[in-house]
Amino acid sequence: MGALQATVFFFIFLKACCEITDAENAEWKTGTATYSKETEGSIITEGACGYGDLHKATYGKHSAGLSTILFNRGSTCGACYELRCVDHILWCLQGSPSVILTATDFCPPNYGLSADYGGWCNMPKEHFEMSxxxxxxxxxRKADIVPVQYRRVKCDRSGGLRFSLSGNSRFFQVLISNVGLDGEVVAVKVKGSRTGWITMARNWGQNWQCNVNLKGQPIAFEVTANSGRTLASYNVAPANWQFGQTFEGKQF
Known part of the structure; x- marks a missing residue:
């Protein structure tokens, strides 16, 4: 291996190590958590992030609704958090075990109730609604609400990013899920075989849109995570793709 190649490899390796270390050493913050009773273990089947059936989206019981300040108008959708119950001898399990959750929904405020009794998702509360x-x-389980410590962690995903297509001949939309790294998508571009890269706008949650007709063209996507890393997946969907289909690309 030449000196230049060795140097480049070293910096790539160093950057990857730093990203993992930053995730593992993220500062613990304080918040609260409750749970909602749902069949099959999910908090919802269709949340504010647009993932649809959370079991099919692989998030399942480890999904969470976030209060206003954490949800950040949907930009936090897909982010991963580690939670542990603290400082409550009656309700917290011994040893303070932790759980990894994915942000999939919005926990709306209820300003008709006190922030300490029922209005747990009111501003500026940092709250998680769990399954x-x-x-x-x-x-x-008997606890209504428990104090927790939480921190952002790296998302461990199986397989590549998933691109679910929807829209019509004048409107193209993609839902991006199963995102690794920090899990948070902040920018998306799409490219057909007859177009250049087209910047997409956030519609809601992790649904991204643009006003362009890409029918009959193989599609590529460029996705940027909150960490600043960008990943391009070429020929994700073949020329004969249809709305309603989901395709898999590369993974961070």
Missing amino acids: EAAFAEIAV
Whole structure:
């Protein structure tokens, strides 16, 4: 290996190590958590991030609704958090075990109730609404609300990024899920075989849109994560793709 190649490899390796270390050493912050009772263990089947059936999206019981300040108008959708119950001898499980959650929904404020009793998602509360199954991994089910510590962590995903297509001949939309790294998509571009790179706008959650007709063209996507890393997946969808289909690209 030449000196230049060795230097480049070293810096790539160093950057990857730093990203992992930053995730593992993220500062613990304080918040609260509750749970909602749902069948099949999910908090919802269709949340504010647009993932649809959370079991099919692979997030399942480890999904969470975030309060206003954490949800950040949907930009945090897909982000991963580590939670542990703390400072409550009756409700927290011994040893303070932790659980990894994915942000999939918005926990709306209720300003008709006190922030300490029912209005847990009011500004500026940092609150997580969990599934009952995930809550039971860190606390006793009888608890209404528990104090927690939380931190952002790296998302461990199986397979590549998933691109679910929807729209019509004048409107193109893609839902991006199963995102690794920090899990948070901040910018998306799309390219057909007869176009250049087209910048997409956030519609809601992790749904991205543009007003362009890409029918009959193989499609490529360029996705930028919150960390600043950009990943391009070429020929994700073949020329005969249809709305309603989901395709898999590369992974961070």
